[in-house]
Amino acid sequence: MPTKIEKDALSGQDTTGHEWDGVKELNTPLPTWWVYTFYATIVFAIVYCVLYPSWPWINSHTQGLLGQTNRADLVRQLDAQAKDRGALVERIRSASLQEIRKDPSLLAFAMAGGRSAFQTNCMQCHGAGGAGNTGFPNLVDDDWLWGGKIDQLYATIQHGIRNADDQSRQSMMPKFGVDGLLTGTQVAAVTDYVMSLSGRGQATAEGAKIWQEQCAACHQPDGKGNQELGAPNLTDGIWLYGGDRNSIYRSIFYARNGSMPAWSGRLDEATLKMLAIYVHSLGGGR
Amino acid sequence: MDADLKDDDAVSLRQRKAEVPLYLKRIKVYPRAVGGQWRRIKWAALLLLLGVYYLVPWLRWDRGPGAPDQAILIDLDGRRGWFFDVVIWPQEVYFVTGLLILGAIGLFLATSLFGRVWCGFACPQTVWTDLFMQVERLIEGDRNQRMRLDRAPMSVGKALRxxxxxxxxxxxxxxTGGAWVFYFVDAPSALAKIFTGEASLEVYFFVGLLTATTYTLAGWAREQFCTYMCPWPRFQAAMLDEQSVIVTYQKWRGEPRGKQKAGDDWQGRGDCIDCSLCVAVCPTGIDIRDGQQIECIGCGLCIDACTQTMTKVGRPRDLIRWDTLADQQAKERGASAAWRPLRARTLLYGLLFGLVAAFMLAAFLSRSEAELTVQRDRSPNFVRLSDGSIRNAYTVKILNKRRSEQSFALALDGLPEARLGTIGTETLSSLVVHPDAVGTFRVFVTVPASAARAGSHAIDFVIRDAAGFVRASHGAVFIGPER
Structure with a gap:
């Protein structure tokens, strides 16, 4: 409400003439240059609106005269980054895994790049830290299905396991129960034998006999497995599908044939090498 | 009364004419030159502060090969702060924070003791404005000549000046802008590059930015900066009290003021002869005789002006003087009040200052040239190996702040049955860290199945140098499976 401009009795200052519920405002004039800076910000905003994308429509927005987009900026930045890294990536591509591991600068680059590629492509199954999950091997421990040497890791990452790739790692465990190779009782007997391999319980003679006939070819007579065939070591404390009696029974009855995709067509050679070096460094590498 | 016969909103023409506009053009201040004790102190402060500011980047300090030879250099690209023989790493920026906190508490203390001494003597805005005003005086003359020049129509002479x-x-x-960037780059080579056009875009940007702000704020804005932009005058009232020594006009002695002809009797009048010299010399254009006001920066130039006048008319000096409000009020009653510098607030500020200073000094003296940080892998928390043993993985970083390569032996305290291992070619008994660098190592701690404990167990990583001295340690935990 504009009311009367009056002199404030206490300060001797004029009021602005505005009053809200009896509260009056003293007029302390602002310097004009201050107001001009405010006008300048308005001019800036108008210029900005003309030059840059600013106003939303229903389906899109004004484009601005400069044609700037965040997506184009991102592409430019990614290109610049790829160019910056080009030399190192090329050295990684041409060097052998052993050479990379001996060169501190290449190793640091490969570890960072491998970690990043792992977080994008591998962690969905193997976990962010590589600890795996039931059915998805732990990459941090010292137990390997197909070998933990760096060249073996590299081959596994390149071609995968039990997929359509020509050089994919291949093997097949029979479905002993489902296909009628063994009866339920026989599976139970051999389950007891497998448990006895890691020092749990006593095996029957029947179980031992079935083991020698059906299992020892791949898992070896002593149960320590065969990395050529991806046959796991059954004597240690590490069980991909669970080590309790019920899980082992189910593994024999239904069989386990996990697969992993081949990455050589999806990721470039340098990234594959960086991944191998990173996974090897997680703690299990031989 | 009938409502129609009442109209509270009506504003008389006279009232409208008396309206003060909502926006005011700046009324230019033409401070007059004045000599005296406080002016001399201000010159001394100006020379000292500007001297330090312009010259410090040129101090050289030999640190041997591979290190900059500038005594004070903040190397943003290299992420190091060089202060003579001290090298500050980014994670030690709290030393700078501590200095800023000390500066703030020191400012509070100085203000509660002496009012706005910072504003009047040491603030960059005041120092550069003083310098710019002096340049203006040398070229355009003193107050009256400058006012005449501004009123005069444009001429060749005016345009030249x-x-x-x-x-x-x-x-x-x-x-000024140039000197600023020299704190961040090597001064001699940067100076040459600036003139040959080879300096980086950042250098030119900051030289340009600080040139523009110095020119605008010290040349044009001046007291407007203090009155309208600076937040300090707004809350410094919280540090001032009636015992703070500030610039005061001794009203009890000065009033009633009036012109005085030589030979007139001083009986029945005050000592102020209304010469207005105190107003003319004021850099913010105020009249100190109006009492305390937000525009006063406490520079003391009106004291110099009044001392001149009082000496001339043969009256005692100190009509405008540094005084406490308490003393001033006591004198009005014919008494006097002794200054009490030791008050609750000054003691508190002093105590805080001392505490922070002592804490920083202790932190600085116990600053190690080798640091150890340990990060435990949390995904997974632990790994069970095929023989049943439990392993935790850690990323160990060793900071070597020395300018020579160092070798450390890493050991573990608190878990006697643990076995330490690493990947790659390093051996934990001699971890080599390059000069002025961070070494990153992956360390595995394995506890055999028989000794594995459930839950979390506190451990300490320790690094020793070649002579076997403990150089740093870092706490961590070892986690085993819950039973």
Missing amino acids: KGLKHTAWIAIAAA
């Missing part, structure tokens, strides 16, 4: 003044201002401003 104004042009010369602004050229000089811009030159000083450019030197």
Whole structure:
């Protein structure tokens, strides 16, 4: 409400003439240059609106005269980054895994790049830290299905396991129960034998006999497995599908044939090498 | 009364004419030159502060090969702060934070003791404005000549003087902006590069930015900066009390004021002869006789002016003087009040200052040239190996702040049955860290199945140098499976 401009009795200052519920405002004039800076910000905003994308429509927005987009900026930045890294990536591509591991600068680059590629492509199954999950091997421990040497890791990452790739790692465990190779009782007997391999319980003679006939070819007579065939070591404390009696029974009855995709067509050679070096460094590498 | 016969909103023409506009053009201040004790102190402060500011980047300090030879250098690209023989790493920026906290508490203490001494003597805005005003005086003359020049129509002479003044201002401003960037780059080579056009875009940007702000704020904005922009005058009232020593006009002695002819009797009148010299010399254009006001920066130039006048008319000096409000009020009653510098607030500020200073000194003296940080892998928390043993993985970083390569032996305290291992070619008994660098190592701690404990167990990583001295340690935990 504009009311009367009056002199404030206490300060001797004029009021602005505005009053809200009896509260009056003293007029302390602002310097004009201050107001001009405010006008300048308005001019800036108008210029900005003309030059840059600013106003939303229903389906899109004004484009601005400069044609700037965040997506184009991102592409430019990614290109610049790829160019910056080009030399190192090329050295990684041409060097052998052993050479990379001996060169501190290449190793640091490969570890960072491998970690990043792992977080994008591998962690969905193997976990962010590589600890795996039931059915998805732990990459941090010292137990390997197909070998933990760096060249073996590299081959596994390149071609995968039990997929359509020509050089994919291949093997097949029979479905002993489902296909009628063994009866339920026989599976139970051999389950007891497998448990006895890691020092749990006593095996029957029947179980031992079935083991020698059906299992020892791949898992070896002593149960320590065969990395050529991806046959796991059954004597240690590490069980991909669970080590309790019920899980082992189910593994024999239904069989386990996990697969992993081949990455050589999806990721470039340098990234594959960086991944191998990173996974090897997680703690299990031989 | 009938409502129709009442109209509270009506504003008389006279009232409308008396309206003060909502926006005011700046009324230019033409401070007059004045000599005296406080002016001399202000010159001394100006010389000292500007001298330090312009010259410090040129101090050289030999640190041997591979290190900059600038005594004080903040190397943003290299992420190091060089202060003579001290090298500050980014994670030690709390030393800088501590200095800023000390500065703030020191400012509070100085203000509660002596009012706005910072504003009047040491603030960059005041120092550069003083310098710019002096340049203006040398070129355009003192107060009256400057006022005449501004009123005069444009002429060749006026254009020359104004042009010369602004050229000089811009030159000083450019030197100011230039000196700033020298704290961040090697000064001698950067100076040459700036003139040959080889300096980086950042260097030119900051030289330009600080040239523009110095020229605008010290040349044009001046007291407007203190009155309208600076937040400090707004809350410094919280540090002031009636025992703070501030610039005061001794009203009890000065009033009633009036003109005085030589030989007139001083009986029945105050000592103020209304010469207005105190107003003319004021850099913010106020009248100290109006009492305390937000525009006063406490520079003491009106004291010098009044001392001149009082000496001339043969009256005692100190009509305008540094005084406490308490003393001033006591004198009005014919008494006096002794200054009490030791008050709750000054003691508290002093105590805080001492505490922070002692804490920083202790932190600085116990600063190690080797640091150890340990990060435990949390995904997974632990790994069970095929023989049943439990392993935790850690990323160990060793900071070597020395300018020579160092070798450390890493050991573990608190878990006697643990076995330490690493990947790659390093051996934990001699971890080599390059000079002035961070070494990153992956360390595995394995506890056999028989000794594995459930839950979390506190451990300490320790690094020892070649002579076996413990150089740093870092706490961590070892986690085993819950039973």
